[in-house]
Amino acid sequence: MTAATQGALATQAPEAVLALSPAAQRLEGRVALVTGAGRGAGRAHARLLAARGAAVAIVDIDADVAQATALEIIDAGGKAIAIAADITDRGLAERLVASVAERLGGLDILVHNAGLIYSMTGLEETDDANFDRLLSINIRAPLFLTRAALPHLRKSRAPRVIFINSQWGQVPDGHSYAYMVSKAGQLGLMKTLAKEFVGEGILVNAITPGAILTRMVPDEYIEAEKAAIPLGRLVHPEEIAAAVAFLASDEAAFITGQALPVNGGALVVGI
Template sequence: MVSTGLAGRGVVVTGAASGIGRAAALKFAREGAKVLVADLSREGAEETVKEIETAGGVALAVVGDLSDQRVVDQVVERAVEAFGGLDVLVNNAGIMDRMSALGETDDAEWERVIRINLTAPFLLTRAALPHMLAAGRGSLVFTGSEAGLRGSAAGAAYTASKHGVIGLVKNLAVMYRKQGIRANLVAPGPTVTSIKVDADPEAHGPAVIGQLIGANIGRLGSAEEQADAIVFLASDAAAFVNGAVLPVDDGWSAV
């Protein structure tokens, strides 16, 4: 059995108050990693930390808007200070759009989705890179989406944001592979989480997408199944995996 090599490593997981992020944070902790839980929800973040600590692990929480540079700096500084370095960054936090077609997407929806789903991972990765470069190693894992692989899984804003994240991952993989840094992405299919979609079923976007999704998806996945893929990509078991986009979707991307 290949060792994950995660014991004692410093890990940041964003969006770890619930869903895929919480499942990933718990799994990293079970592998012996020290985990910083970053999220907008104080209650959820503290619950994740408590669960890790109750099981004998090491964790701490930073609460705030991850598209705010001040919060980003705090996340990275706290991790480095508490853990002695930052080995793994999991850019998992994200929000859905309203499944709006482009013609129905207002400025507020577009800017909010792009800010959280694309700008926040950019800011966090930029802040983490100097520490990883100094150490000569690092693993960056992004939570993308099936919407990053096709145009029929979400609205215009979410689809654009997740296509953008894939481009970011591939560029990172090329730019920093000689410095020992890997960047990979999981593309979840429909997964049971607490994320809600505030869509108007009478609008053009949801009407079109609803028919397409219903015809092509397989079963619903669990947050734990997504977490397994995230931890694998972050670990030494995936030491030669870089720039990969891994669908975790029961074959939806193969349809």
């Protein structure tokens, strides 16, 4: 590659990134929709995105916790709205996205955070209803929401779709078929979306955390999880939120189709 070619390529990179300016981390003027944002990790994502300057739609099946998180952001000087919704309702996706875009002025960042964990069971004990429910939450709902968001993402100068996946989507533990299969399928969805829309500048990525210190991890599992993680503790919601904010920012303008592990080294030892 000649020096002239290198120079030409360099000028194509965003100047904010080239300068490594703090401005590259900022999200002013952008609108984010975060599912499952009323509590736990989703709440942390919404709070940090708002702190970086984004207007945030807090979507949660529980209206009270959605409203509480939105008010918390507003009280801190940010901009947020709360929307109570069951994202597994196929007919809701277009109405939900349209409402967010109308009330906040568009949509730039879509964070698929909502999720559940059912009992850890083997194949013969897997409950059909639970299996269908997790496929609906982890695969069908993100597909429908992303499809509904496309017209708005295409208008954005920095469109992002971010999946909160799991390390068990990459390395299954041999139990909880519903959870493991749905998370592996979600990674397939992420990569397929990334490949289809990379030519339009829509960046699609996932974060694959280990066990997060939230109410979704039962107390009886915490010590065993800590013992299995090389860094000796569970990941905090705010640490996952930092990865979300990074992927949403101009600093991540050259990243798409990737699964970012935030798991304390768990994959290194094959968990």
